Amino acid sequence: MAGPRLRSSRAGGLSAMIVTTLLACTASAPASAPSHAAVPEWIDGAVCYEVFVRSFQDSDGDGIGDLQGLISRLDYINDGSARTQRDLGAGCIWLMPVARSPSYHGYDVADYYAVDPDYGTNEDFRLLVSEAHRRGIRVLVDMVLNHISSDHPAFQAALHDTTTPFRSWFRFLPEHPGVRNPWGGDNWHRSPVRDEYYYGFFWHGMPDLNLENPAVREEAKRIATYWLEDMGVDGFRLDAIKYLIEDGHDIQDTPGTHEFLREYAAHVRSVSPDAFTVGEVWDSTAVVMQYYPDQLDAYFAFEVADSIVAAVRSGSARGLLDPVLRLQQALPRNRFATFVRNHDQTRTMTALDGDVRSAKLTAAILLTLPGVPFIYYGEEIGMTGDKPDERIRTPMQWSAQPGAGFTRVSPWQPLQTDSLRTHVAAQDGDPGSLLNLNRRLIHLRASNRALALGELIPLRTTSDAMTAWLRRDGEGLMLFVGNLADTVTAGTALDGAHRALRAGTYDARDLLTGRAAASVAVSEDGRIERYVPFAEMSAKDFVLLELAHRQ
Secondary structure: OOOOEEOOOOOOOOOOOOEEOOOHHHOOOOOOOOOOOOOOHHHOOOOEEEEOHHHOOOOOOOOOOOHHHHHHOHHHHOOOOOOOOOOOOOOEEEEOOOEEOOOOOOOOOOEEEEEOOOOOOHHHHHHHHHHHHHOOOEEEEEEOOOEOOOOOHHHHHHHHOOOOHHHHHOOEEOOOOOOOOOOOOOOEEEOOOOOOEEEOOOOOOOOEOOOOOHHHHHHHHHHHHHHHHHOOOOEEEEOOHHHOOOEOOEOOOOHHHHHHHHHHHHHHHHHOOOOEEEEOOOOOHHHHHHHOOOOOOEEEOHHHHHHHHHHHHHOOOOOOOHHHHHHHHHOOOOOEEEOOOOOOOOOHHHHOOOOHHHHHHHHHHHOOOOOEEEEEOOHHHOOOOOOOHHHHOOOOOOOOOHHHHOOOOOOOOOOOOOOOOOOHHHHHOOOOOHHHHHHHHHHHHHHOHHHHHOEEEEOEEOOOOEEEEEEEEOOEEEEEEEEOOOOOEEOOOEEOOOOOOOOEEEEEEEOOOOOEEEEEEEOOOOOEOOEOOOOEEOOOOEEEEEEEEOO
């Protein structure tokens, strides 16, 4: 039986706030674990675009991006027409937190059922989803379940009343346990109300939820249902899931965390079988593999991101493909999410010391590898940014106008120093720009099954500075060749694995430039031997060749 609903009584506060108290003794049993299900078909070939609403487009002149502003820019992300390529062509957007929060970033939620007033209203959000769907864009929202805001009415009730049922929604101790986390930090915070401590992994303003409590688990599922059914979203990105449930002093990747994710994912699928869930497990591939096969649909491949940047920076292909090959071998297609940078990391262009050639090569590698690629807003034009976090979440640079086309007034965060030269308007009409390369590759991925779904087959090269691989789906064949070096390479040859291809001769055409490359000869045992696509390749250059078997 559901308990009382709690609403904020603060003036101008959380009027839409609903948290349902369920006592442990009356909670329903956990859902059975799902099988190793395939991801929804709509994700095939889709590239997802990560948007920080606060920094994307201001529509009402307050210097803060909002949902109406995002709606006005949807055609930039995907205009819904297969005949045009002036849009990015992204098949989904991931919105960083949009629920009511006292912070600028939104990762401390104060009301899971209401859009933050800075961004608009729940009706604005529903309009966004409708307009996105009309263009063929699916919408994922950030779901934060590890912790909530210290302003949340449930936590305020727990602080002030030791008899409230909300007390068991959090972890309290009468004394500090005297232990620190593995990184030397202190996760136990002194209560401002009485002589006791509460647990909050990230910060005292983000008390952790006690997901071992059935009432909390049921509320988490109720929130998911609300966003899927009432708000119309197509899935979730789940934040910081390594830390969901503690087991004594063990605070990450615990059996309880895996159990909860199985239960939560089963619920999401029961409400919306076509929903997609992707989780943040910021760790090695070995740790990420613990979260398969029957929890969320996918997880971000941080090792893949690191290996891409390391290869482009170092000029060496050694180890570049190791993490993605391991994931491909262990998982069905599209069960892992690739990316280069996100909202917590130094932007790619800054990490690459401002080298546009390197940024283009990085984008080409990402968008020709298996997995579901995610691109952080502004990466497609080479925006810069480094820590602190606010400076890697600065307003989108649309034009050289005052406010960078983002706003008519002073933006919530000062623009980057390169905003007058690095912007969408400057690159829009330049066929050789980073923006137009991203557009071309994203559209190719959406329309080409080999790029979208094909098996990755690594090729050997006669130089560590060169990297090459095939993507194969049936008769569809794509060959990527990249020069990671800062110098021209000449005469580099490629060799293929045994039985990689059907024997014969293949014509090769660069899909990005249209120029023909040398034909590919494949031996009777299916090997590519000593193939040289071009006599030389420029520094940080690459080609994407479509191979067609000559009849």
